[in-house]
Amino acid sequence: MIMFxxxxKPHWNVYLKGIIFALISGGVLMTAFEYFSFYESKNWSRFYEVLVYFFLYVVGYWSTKISGFETMKNEPNRELLRKFSQLASCLLMSEY
Known part of the structure; x- marks a missing residue:
């Protein structure tokens, strides 16, 4: 969900998007999960959940800015793509 x-809106401010993501994930979605009994918080404030989701978002953003991603984006590794397509075709052709 973070990568999505x-x-x-990649041109938006990262921290603003992080706050919006954290409020929706930590506030709204976790409340819904708790309501439907998918999640149970024990002595854990919603504020902490929002902080955790904000931290996860910012770390996810920073991980996409590592220099290794630039070379992958600009020069795709053809050998890796070839191996992936071979693997995919083998999985699609295999019988269970």
């Missing part, structure tokens, strides 16, 4: 949010 990173790709939406």
């Amino acid at each position: 949010v990173l790709q939406v």
